[in-house]
Amino acid sequence: MTPRISRKTRITGTALAAAGLLAAGITVGTAGASTTQTGEKSALPIKLSASHRAELLRDAGATKAQTAKELGLGAQEKLVVKDVIKDADGTTHTRYDRTYAGLPVLGGDLIVHTAKGGAVKSTTKATDKSVKPPSTTAKIAPTAAAKSAQGTATKTISAKGADAQTPTKVVWAASGNPVLAYDTVVKGVKKDGTPSRLHVITDANSGKKLFQYDEIRTGKGESQYSGSVELGTEKDGNKFTLTDGERGGHRTTNLENSENGEGKSFMDDDDAWGTGKPDDPQTAAVDAAYGAGVTWDYYKNVHGRSGIKGDGKGASSRVHYGDSYVNAFWDDSCFCMTYGDGEGNKKPLTSLDVAAHEMSHGVTSATANLEYSGESGGLNEATSDIFGTSAEFYAKNDKDPGDYLIGEKIDINGDGSPLRYMDKPSKDGNSLDFWKEGAGDVDVHYSSGIGNHFFYLLSEGSGPKEIGGVKYDSPTADGSKVEGIGRDKAEKIWFKALTAYMTSTTDYKGAREATVKAATDLYGADSAELKGVGAAWTGVAVK
Known part of the structure; x- marks a missing residue:
């Protein structure tokens, strides 16, 4: 098998005649590099290599029991390491999720801020309440919670084909006093064709709905590009594919108007992509790949973050979702961006601001995980x-x-x-x-x-x-x-x-x-x- 070769490809001439957000001659990875002022250097996050980040996560995992004890958490509470950031002055910010008696605690996340010498400087908590629900035995059956959640999805978001999954028992601590609850995921499709995975949180003792949010983060945009850009591609045999080896292996694939699956890899004989017209499937792919590249470089060069999760791994972009779908969305479950082709399949929603907006939902999910409600x-x-x-x-x-x-x-x-x-x-x-x-x-x-x-x-x-x-x-x-x-x-x-x-x-x-x-x-x-x-x-x- 011929080895894959990472390369940068310049799309020139009329290849992006319809690309209004792309400047001629832009080189992804060099534009917009910021100059850090001396006064802010010590508190800025450093660029962690994948191995350094993994080492910090392992260290935090090895000491999480001691950390929980030092924080005064109860005997049934355990910490789960989620993310870590290190500042130039040696301060480390370690983010944890929490469990109680083996159950996930929603709203129990916290951040421990540790000085260079290892002393805890402070702690930031999602809740200051003591995480100790009265009981871990539910009075409401899971089937009842699932039925209620399915009704919620049908009523509140008009989800077609709403299908409630088996509820997961959790501790709800995001508001009020922590209580035992069910987290039911209801899969469906909204009226506009956007997939939905609605989480409905139900009190496991009273059956009352406590909260709801959708995993799918949505937004809108349009691509009208012109000029030439450089893309990261790789050679696969005697063809080229839109895989960016310099940015974590980010892939751009073609859903071919379907609403499921990973999509088909884009392949090209001469490594010259797109015509600038929406009827060429490659044009939307070029825009999506460019947007992903700029977003990667922005986070890396401005904020020192390598990839959406900070682990150096690329996401993926899927274009040509559905039929005349006027939207784009980020989905954590596939770690991917998905773009529709707009009205009449003539206006792909693959502009740079859409790409950066949607992929930033992934950054938020990997860090603060702000509840989407x-x-x-x-x-x-x-x-x-x-x-x-x-x-x-x-x-x-x-x-x-x-x-x-x-x-x-x-x-x-x-x-x-x-x-x-x-x-x-x-x-x-x-x-x-x-x-x-x-x-x-x-x-x-x-x-x-x-x-x-x-x-x-x-x-x-x-x-x-x-x-x-x-x-x-x-x-x-x-x-x-x-x-x-x-x-x-x-x-x-x-x-x-x-x-x-x-x-x-x-x-x-x-x-x-x-x-x-x-x-x-x-x-x-x-x-x-x-x-x-x-x-x-x-x-x-x-x-």
């Missing part, structure tokens, strides 16, 4: 918008300069307007500019406006201004003036807050606390950056 769900979506926007700026694409508009190339509204605005989210007619009571009851794609607005204010400040040819005018809840600290610093603060201080249950007040800690670590307790964080949160009514 309530205020934490809004923060989950805001995180993807924030890093999708940051990756777009990172690419330095002359054909589509970075901006604070989400999905500006889609034209879903038919009038050229974007899906979301970060400077004043309410301009889309649905999103929240400011926090208010009941914000957690708003759809997560709209409550995300609070986090998006915070990031814009922190980056650029309030009031009217023009950035890169785009006019913005950002208000504040109390009419105060906010001075921006710059996007480069703002994105580093958000990333550190997400990976070191946010947990599954973090709400907007908790996000303020997390970003305050992150800014203090990076820039100091008396820094202008820390004051900027406080002013920006006050500007969106989060106090």
